Amino acid sequence: MGAEQDIQECLMFYKALGQAGGLAEVTQSLLPILEKLMHFAGGSVKRCKDKDLDEALQLLLGVSKGFWELEHETMLPLVRCVLACQMETTSSSGSFHRLEKIVVVLSEGSGSLASQMVNELMSSLIEDKKVLPPPDLQTVSMFIEESTLGQRYWRNNFMSLLRCIDATFNLVLRDQWDWNEEWQYITVKICLQLFKLMPKEISPLVWSKRDESQILQSILGSLLQVIMEKAVCKDTRLLAGTALSMLVNTAPDSQSGATAVLGLYRLLSPPGGTVIQMEDTSGDSPKGECQFGMLRVSLRAGSSDRLERLVLTRGLLACCKKDILSCQLGGPLKQVCLLLDVLFPAILVLMEEQKDSQYHCFQVFSLWLQRFRGSLDEIWKIKGNRVLVDNSSLLRRLTQFLWNSAETLVEGVSDFVHCSFQRLLEIYSLECDHFEESERPLYGQFLQRVLLMPWQSRARYFPLSAILPYLGPAEVLGAYKELPQHLLNCLSTNHLSPVASDLYKDLLQLQRKAWTEGQEDACEEELAKKWATAWLPTLSRALTSPVPFLQSNGSNYLLVWTLKIFPATYPLLAQSFSGRDSAELRAWVTLLSVQKTIMGVLPADGETLERLSSCLFSKEENIRLAALSLLCSSPRTNQALSQTEIRLLKEFLALNLNCDSSSFRQLLQASVKKALVRLRDSSLASLRQQAPKKEESLAGGDSQRPLAQAVGKSTSLHIFGVAKAIPTPASLT
Structure with missing residues (x-):
C-alpha cells in the first residue's frame, strides 16, 4: 500500500x-x-x-x-x-x-x-x-x-555491504536445524552478483594484501561451507559453485586463477583421493587449508556427501574464463592444464561416485567437452601435439565413458550423451585437420562397434548419427545393410521411435547434400527417384503395416521428413499406393493428410478428389474415419473449409450419422468438432478483416462481400447439428 x-x-x-x-x-x-x-x-x-x-x-x-x-x-x-x-x-x-x-x-x-x-x-x-x-x-x-x-x-559503499553479507552468512549458517533455504540462496546470489559485476572492487581484496581482506576471506569460507554441507539445498550449492568461479575470474592473470583452482581441488579432495597427484605449488599451506590468492581458507566442520567437487567443477566449466582453464601452469607443473589434467580426472571420479546425481554429472561432462572444443588452440600450444591421439589413454577413457553412458535411462541424460558423441568426433576431426592426419580410424571403430550391437540397444543410434557426417550416408548404408529394417523395428518400439526418427532425418539431409553437391539447380524429380531406390520399400512397409502403432509412427516420423526434405516424392508415393486393397487405401489417405499439413491445402486434381470420395464411402470404418479426419483437419484453425470439403462432408454425414459403433460415433464427433471450429474461426477472421469505408457501406459495394461470405459460412453450421451426438455451434462458444 x-x-x-x-x-x-x-x-x-x-x-x-x-x-x-x-x-x-x-x-x-x-x-x-x-x-x-x-x-x-x-x-x-x-x-x-x-x-x-x-x-x-x-x-x-x-x-x-x-x-x-x-x-x-x-x-x-x-x-x-x-x-x-x-x-x-x-x-x-x-x-x-x-x-x-x-x-x-x-x-x-x-x-x-x-x-x-x-x-x-x-x-x-x-x-x-x-x-x-x-x-x-x-x-x-x-x-x-x-x-x-x-x-x-x-x-x-562496497565494504559496508560486504560486512553485512559476512554477518548474514555467519547467522544463516550457524544452526543447521534452523536453516532458511531462501535466506541462504539470496545471500549466495548477492555474492555471485558482486563477484561478476564488481570485479575491480573485489580483485584487490583477493589478490593483494589489504586490511579489509579478512571480510572477504570469511565470505569465501562461508561459500565453501555451503558447497560442502549436504543439508544445504542443492540449487544453493550449485549457485555457490558458480560464485566461486566468478571469484576466480577476478584474478589479475590466468596462472594466479589456475593456481587458486588447483588449491580448491586439493582442499576438497578426500584423503587418499586420486584426482590430483601433484606437488603443492601454493606455498606452505597446512593440511586442510588452501591459499586462494592472498586469502587463506580452511574447511569448517560439517557433513559432506562428496558432491562438493561436482558443484565446483560445474561452476568452473559454466563460467570460468577460457584463459584460466587452458593456461599452462608454471613451476614443476608446466605442461599441466586445468581442463585436461585436473577437471577431467575429477569428472571421471564423479561419474563413479555420484550415482544419485547422474543428470548433473552428465551435464558437467557435456560442459567439459564444450569448453575443451573452445580451447583447442590454447591446449595445442601447451601440449605441442594432438590430444586425442588414436589409441591414447585419454581417447580410450572418453569413448568408453560415452559407450557406457549411452544406455542410461535417467531423464534428460540422452540429450547430453548425443551431444557429447557429436562434440567428441568434432574435436577428433579438428585435430586431424590441424595436424594434417589423413588416417582417421576412430570413425571405422565406432561403426564396427555399432554393427556388433543389437538393434534394440539405444546406445547404437547416438554414435551412428554422430559419425554420419564424417563417413557419409553411402558408406554407412553400405556397411549397415540392415539399417532400414532396424529403423522399422525401432518404430515398433515406443522408446526407440525418437532416436530412429532423428537418425532417418539426418540420413535424408546428408543424402540430399551429397546428391546436390556441385549442382546449382538440382532436379527434384531425380532426387526423388534416388530416394525411392533407397527408402521407398521401407516407408511402404511402414504405412501399409497391419500394426496400427507402426503405421502411426511411420507417418509421424518417416513420412513427414520424407516430404519435407524431398518434396517431389509425393507423386511416387501416391503411385505406389494406387491399389484398391484396404492397406494401400489407408496408406494413401495418410500420405494425403501429411501432404495437406505440409502444403496447407488439399490437392484439388480430379483423380485425387475421386479417390478421396471413394475412401469416404469405403466399407471399412477406419478408412472412412481417416478420410473424414483429413477433410476436417487443417494446419490452422481459422483456415476456411473449401467448397469441395463442405460438399464431401455433407455427403459423408448423410450416410454415417446412424452408425451402430459407439467408437465410430466418438471419433466422428471429434472430427466434426474440428470442422466446426474451422468454420467458426474462419468466419470470425473474415469479419475482423472488414474495414469498410462509410460511403462504401452506404452504397452496398464490394465491401459487403466478405460479410456475406462469413454469414454464408456460419449458416453452414446448421448442417452439422442434425444429431445429438454432433455438437452444435452453441456448444463451441
Missing part, C-alpha cells in the same frame, strides 16, 4: 499545483502518467501491469518541456512515486526493468535528484543493521543487477 499512497498524494500535489501555481499545462501532462502508475500499483495481472508501465514510459517521453525546467522540489514527488513502485517490485525482474527505464528518463531530466533518492533508499537498508533479512537482500540484489544508480551506490 506504500506505493499506492505515495501516488495518491502525488496526484493531489500536482492537481493543487496546477490550480494554484499556474502550471496547468505541465501538471495535465503528468496526471496520465500517475494514473498509469496507480493502475500498476493496484493491479494483479502481470500482463496488464507491464502494459501500464510501457504506456507510462511513452507518456513521460512526451511530457511538456516545462516539467524539466521546474525546481527539484516540484519534481521530487514524481521521482519518489516511481522509486516507491520499484522498491515494491523487486520480486519481478520484468516490472523492475520497465520501472528502471522510467528512472533513467527522470535521472536524465532531473540531474542528481533521482540519484540522491536512490542513495537514501539504499542507505536505509543497511543503516544500523549488521544482518540483512531476505526482503532487504532481495532489494539489494535487484538494484545491483538491474539499476544503474543502485549499482553505482553499492560500488561506493
Whole structure:
C-alpha cells in the first residue's frame, strides 16, 4: 500500500499545483502518467501491469518541456512515486526493468535528484543493521543487477555491504536445524552478483594484501561451507559453485586463477583421493587449508556427501574464463592444464561416485567437452601435439565413458550423451585437420562397434548419427545393410521411435547434400527417384503395416521428413499406393493428410478428389474415419473449409450419422468438432478483416462481400447439428 499512497498524494500535489501555481499545462501532462502508475500499483495481472508501465514510459517521453525546467522540489514527488513502485517490485525482474527505464528518463531530466533518492533508499537498508533479512537482500540484489544508480551506490559503499553479507552468512549458517533455504540462496546470489559485476572492487581484496581482506576471506569460507554441507539445498550449492568461479575470474592473470583452482581441488579432495597427484605449488599451506590468492581458507566442520567437487567443477566449466582453464601452469607443473589434467580426472571420479546425481554429472561432462572444443588452440600450444591421439589413454577413457553412458535411462541424460558423441568426433576431426592426419580410424571403430550391437540397444543410434557426417550416408548404408529394417523395428518400439526418427532425418539431409553437391539447380524429380531406390520399400512397409502403432509412427516420423526434405516424392508415393486393397487405401489417405499439413491445402486434381470420395464411402470404418479426419483437419484453425470439403462432408454425414459403433460415433464427433471450429474461426477472421469505408457501406459495394461470405459460412453450421451426438455451434462458444 506504500506505493499506492505515495501516488495518491502525488496526484493531489500536482492537481493543487496546477490550480494554484499556474502550471496547468505541465501538471495535465503528468496526471496520465500517475494514473498509469496507480493502475500498476493496484493491479494483479502481470500482463496488464507491464502494459501500464510501457504506456507510462511513452507518456513521460512526451511530457511538456516545462516539467524539466521546474525546481527539484516540484519534481521530487514524481521521482519518489516511481522509486516507491520499484522498491515494491523487486520480486519481478520484468516490472523492475520497465520501472528502471522510467528512472533513467527522470535521472536524465532531473540531474542528481533521482540519484540522491536512490542513495537514501539504499542507505536505509543497511543503516544500523549488521544482518540483512531476505526482503532487504532481495532489494539489494535487484538494484545491483538491474539499476544503474543502485549499482553505482553499492560500488561506493562496497565494504559496508560486504560486512553485512559476512554477518548474514555467519547467522544463516550457524544452526543447521534452523536453516532458511531462501535466506541462504539470496545471500549466495548477492555474492555471485558482486563477484561478476564488481570485479575491480573485489580483485584487490583477493589478490593483494589489504586490511579489509579478512571480510572477504570469511565470505569465501562461508561459500565453501555451503558447497560442502549436504543439508544445504542443492540449487544453493550449485549457485555457490558458480560464485566461486566468478571469484576466480577476478584474478589479475590466468596462472594466479589456475593456481587458486588447483588449491580448491586439493582442499576438497578426500584423503587418499586420486584426482590430483601433484606437488603443492601454493606455498606452505597446512593440511586442510588452501591459499586462494592472498586469502587463506580452511574447511569448517560439517557433513559432506562428496558432491562438493561436482558443484565446483560445474561452476568452473559454466563460467570460468577460457584463459584460466587452458593456461599452462608454471613451476614443476608446466605442461599441466586445468581442463585436461585436473577437471577431467575429477569428472571421471564423479561419474563413479555420484550415482544419485547422474543428470548433473552428465551435464558437467557435456560442459567439459564444450569448453575443451573452445580451447583447442590454447591446449595445442601447451601440449605441442594432438590430444586425442588414436589409441591414447585419454581417447580410450572418453569413448568408453560415452559407450557406457549411452544406455542410461535417467531423464534428460540422452540429450547430453548425443551431444557429447557429436562434440567428441568434432574435436577428433579438428585435430586431424590441424595436424594434417589423413588416417582417421576412430570413425571405422565406432561403426564396427555399432554393427556388433543389437538393434534394440539405444546406445547404437547416438554414435551412428554422430559419425554420419564424417563417413557419409553411402558408406554407412553400405556397411549397415540392415539399417532400414532396424529403423522399422525401432518404430515398433515406443522408446526407440525418437532416436530412429532423428537418425532417418539426418540420413535424408546428408543424402540430399551429397546428391546436390556441385549442382546449382538440382532436379527434384531425380532426387526423388534416388530416394525411392533407397527408402521407398521401407516407408511402404511402414504405412501399409497391419500394426496400427507402426503405421502411426511411420507417418509421424518417416513420412513427414520424407516430404519435407524431398518434396517431389509425393507423386511416387501416391503411385505406389494406387491399389484398391484396404492397406494401400489407408496408406494413401495418410500420405494425403501429411501432404495437406505440409502444403496447407488439399490437392484439388480430379483423380485425387475421386479417390478421396471413394475412401469416404469405403466399407471399412477406419478408412472412412481417416478420410473424414483429413477433410476436417487443417494446419490452422481459422483456415476456411473449401467448397469441395463442405460438399464431401455433407455427403459423408448423410450416410454415417446412424452408425451402430459407439467408437465410430466418438471419433466422428471429434472430427466434426474440428470442422466446426474451422468454420467458426474462419468466419470470425473474415469479419475482423472488414474495414469498410462509410460511403462504401452506404452504397452496398464490394465491401459487403466478405460479410456475406462469413454469414454464408456460419449458416453452414446448421448442417452439422442434425444429431445429438454432433455438437452444435452453441456448444463451441
